Amino acid sequence: MSQDPAQALAAVVPPELRDLLRGRQLVLARPVGGPHAGRHTGVRAGLGDQFRGHRPYSPGDDPRRIDWRAVARRDRLVLRQTDAEDALSLVLLVDAGGGMSYGTGSSNKLRHASALAGALAHLALRQGDSLGFGLGRAGELELAQLRPRAGASRLAALAHALTREPTGICPWPDLVAAIAPSLPRRSLVLLLSDLLDPDPNKPDADELLLRNLAALRSRGHDVVLVQVLHRDELEFPWTERGMLRFEDPRGAREPLEGHAPGLRADYLERLHAHLAGLDRGCADAGLHLHRSVSDEPLTGALLALLARLAGHPEPAPLTLEARR
Amino acid sequence: MSLLAPLMLLGLLGLALPLLAHLRGKEQPRKLAFAALRFLAPRDVVITQRRRLRDRVLLALRLGLLALLILALTRPVSVGDARVAVLGEAHDAVLLLDASFSMGLQVDGHSLRAASDDAAAAILEALPAGSRVGLLTTDPGGPRLELSADPDRVREAVAHWASEPAGAGAWTLESGLPGALALLRQAGEGPQRQVVYAIGDFTARGLGSLPTTAAPEVPVVPVAAAGSLTAPPPVPEHMSLESVAWSPARELDPQAVHISGEVRRHGPADGLVRRIVLVLRIADEPAARAEIDVPAAGLASFEFTHTIAAAGPTAASVEIAELDNDPLPGDEVRHLWLAGEDSIHVALVNGDPSEMRAHDEVFFLATALAASGSARRLRVHSLAPDQLEARLRGEDRLADVDVLVLANVRAPADDIAAALRERVAAGMGLWISVGDRVDARSYNARLGPLLPLLLREPLVVGTAPGRTEARTEAVAPPNLAHPILLGLQGELGLLGTRTRRIFLLEPDASRNAEVALSFTSGAPALLSRPYERGRVALLTTSIDRDWSDLPLRPGFVPLAERVLAWLDTGHPGGAATTILAGEPRFIPTDRPISVLTPDGHERVLPPEREGQAVFKDTLVPGHYRVTRPSGEPLTFAVQRDPAESDTTMVPVRPPTLDGDQVLAAAQHPRWRPLVLLAALLLLLETLLRLRRASPR
Secondary structure, three states: OOOOHHHHHHHHOOHHHHHHHOOOOOOOOOOEOOOOEEEEEEEEEEEEEEEEEEEEOOOOOOHHHEOHHHHHHHOOOEEEEEEEEEOOEEEEEEEOOHHHHOOOHHHOHHHHHHHHHHHHHHHHHHOOOEEEEEEEEOOEEEOOOOOOEOOHHHHHHHHHHHOOOOOOOOOHHHHHHHHHHHOOOOOEEEEEEOOOOOOOOOOOHHHHHHHHHHHHHHOOOEEEEEEEEOHHHHHOOOOOOOEEEEEOOOOOOOOEEEEHHHHHHHHHHHHHHHHHHHHHHHHHHOOEEEEEEOOOOHHHHHHHHHHHHOOOOOOOOOOHHHHO | OEEOOHHHHHHHHHHHHHHHHHHHOEOOOEEEEOOOHHHOOOOOOOOOEOOOOOOHHHHHHHHHHHHHHHHHHOOEEEEEEEEEEEEOOOEEEEEEEOOOHHHHOEEOOEEHHHHHHHHHHHHHHHOOOOOEEEEEEOOOOOOEEEEEOOHHHHHHHHHHHHOOOOOOOOOOHHHHHHHHHHHHHHOOOOOOEEEEEEEEOOOOOOHHHOOOEEEOOEEEEEEEOOOOOOOOOOOOOEEEEEEEEEEEOOOOOOOEEEEEEEEEEEOOOOOOOEEEEEEEEEOOEEEEEEEEEEOOOOEEEEEEEEEOOOOOOEEEEEEEEOOOOOOOOOOOEEEEEEOOOOEEEEEEEEOOOOOOHHHOOOHHHHHHHHOOOOOOEEEEEEEOHHHHHHHHHOOOOOOOOOEEEEEOOOOOOHHHHHHHHHHHHOOOEEEEEOOOOOOHHHHHHHHOOOOOOOEEEEEEOOOOOOOOOOOOEOEOOOOOOOOOOOOOOOOOOOOOOOEOEEEEEOOOHHHOOEEEEEEOOOOEEEEEEEEOOEEEEEEOOOOOOOOEOHHHOOOHHHHHHHHHHHHOOOOOOOOOEEEEOOOOEEEEOOOOEEEEOOOOOEEEEOOOHHHEEEEOOOOOOEEEEEEOOOOOOEEEEEEOOHHHHOOOOOOOOOOOOOOOEEEEEEEEEOOHHHHHHHHHHHHHHHHHHHHHHOOO
16 A cells, blocks of 8 residues: 555545545534644643633733733733644544445445545644544454554555455444543544444444443543445335345344345334434433435535534434435 | 147146246345344244245246147147049159149139149158159249159248249140159169159149150159149139230321220139229329120120320230239239330232232231231231332332342342342341242342352152152241240141142351251251341242142241241331240340349340340239340330130049059148247246346
């Protein structure tokens, strides 16, 4: 894999999305708390442009920061404070399990997720933020690049990791639990997965994942779940009378045979319940959940995700009824 | 309908196989990799083995396909009704098929030509093992297969031939016997007997024309195309246009013509008078219409009068209109060309006139030409020898004469002879007949360059050394290859001619004379020779009864017509010439010509011998147009031979075969439609299966 950022970007981000990235910035709604100066509003006071407040003058403070107008109004010495501008620590967690291999061409789920991840990484690195990432593939955790760093080499490493063939399962609860101790303060943790079956080997994987994510959130990290789904998974469109054999692309569950018309109603009901439960769990734990359908245009999907990160209102929930 | 292999019906038990396979068959599911598998859960146990018929259409198709194949394997055949007597021992056989127009007669919904297939199949089925068989039709352009031990190739050739419509050709079945004999001879003389099986209709020109043997030891077996010799099929009634001719009607208008003819009603003599509609078409447009009553099995005449508007030859036709479902279609129309001025000017120079008509030198010739039924117009007038001299010395120099006949005329003077030579060289025809007034020395001296052969001396038959017994000479079979007689057949009605005196000739191969008729002694009777642009014919006996009874013979009239037509090079054939289908058309030309046929084909012909082209492809009735690089365009019409419309049945003698005979009937295979139907079902089955199996 090339170390050239442009070539690395081209490996995972299609041209129309690269055009969209020109002149665009990654803006976050919540303040960050990184150790390095950057472009995001920090949680502490510092040398920024955004007015933060006044505090009483203490000996040793720089007299040039005294706000004389406020002194006149308050009849005591006060200093003008501004928000610090820090760099973001962006941590991407990508599902590289076999479940993400569904779909052909541009509707492939991993391809869709990779494009979004590559675009976000490019925006972050371009504005001086740090990037770390981890993957779950074939039941293993790939965390070598988890520690956030700035520099184009990270983008190349991400592109290299995302272009590998998805296989096996991505053990989400283990992955989230494993990264928690290593994250810098106030990182933005962004998960990209279909979140349909977080760990087939664990019966309570859904709850365990939500608990682990809630723990991350309680440590001050911002957690965003990007759920990438295929339209077939949302609509179960098969109506043929012939027999279908559904096989698990991760190889973790037993195949199932049946006629599509007889399976559809049950499937949609169960899927709907799962998505609703995920919505509730995220809302309760203060997590941000953003859904994207892999056959929709990538440009629209990225703009929606950026808007979501910038604090714009959450779009209508992506449910079966809404799709119909 | 019967089955050649009925045991194959047991194969119908195999129909149970697809039924069982359909019921026991396990459906192969389509595989899908699906990440949300955890949300799928069947409510009931999935049954992948069928317990009831799901695809009834597909199953029905497969069962029908199998049943058809089994039925085809039983080899169903139908037995024809033609019973044929076939020699019961291995022999060499030739199937001779009647290809004439009358075989197009529809009997019981099928033409006799198509029914010939059944009769031929019956013979081929019944031929004993070891026999060889060949095929021939009376149509020279029809199929011809040499003898072989493989009857299938003959069967296929007959089936193909019988499926084509009958043409307009007019051939007797007997005319094919020489060709059949040639096929047998070509196969070699072997120990096996030889038989000709002739398949035709019950007409005089069909089975009625057949002799009992084609050659010694080669019997001819007549085979009815439909029915059998003992039970002939009923002949349906049909109408035909028997003849059409035209003549100028100058008493009405210089361009007026009478078009007359006859309609014949063929079939049973009983029945009512039938009214039919006749339409005269000029240049393909209806010009007149008439209704006539035709008695049962009788003739009715008609006549139209029409004024020709266009200059030059006009295409015309007369047809019986509104005649639906005629059993013999094709003979309800006759084509002809109308031409205001189209005649051959014949000048008869009477060298021995007499007040008694029977003794007049040209009486018989003039009478024959006046009685000619040819559509060609002959303007005949007589000249005395002095009138001939005056004309030749005058300014016109016989310019309007196309053919000059010197009938027993003394040798002309030198200047007259020179003028004659000049006129013949310019294209005039000259027919010389001899007699008492012809002097060999004078003729040789003055007209020698014109004569086909120089004259030696007259001879009284029976006075020559060695010929004292016979007092008359007969005419030998004519040389039908001579251009004068081309297209004619038979002995022309001249064989009984008795000639008492003939003129002997000097042999001279350098003169390129061609003999059309000879006496039985070998002496030439009628010979010819081209002379520059003209032609000369010489009759070596008198044209009246003084030396011969030739003028009394029935063949004299057509012979005189033919001689005059051949001599007429100035009017090459005439615009209104009508010939019968199959007859050759001789077209004077020295360069290639093109002939436009009624069906729109253009044929290019090179000239053959004596500056004329021979067009033989005249089997399509209608109007023909000839374009010549030099000279004016020509037209001629081709009509069907009315004899072929005559479907009157004649008694046919049963075959006389020595030895065992086999009475056989044809078995026609009927499994081919079953196989075709099975192929269609297979195609439908494939399409249906592909449609069901295709992904959404």
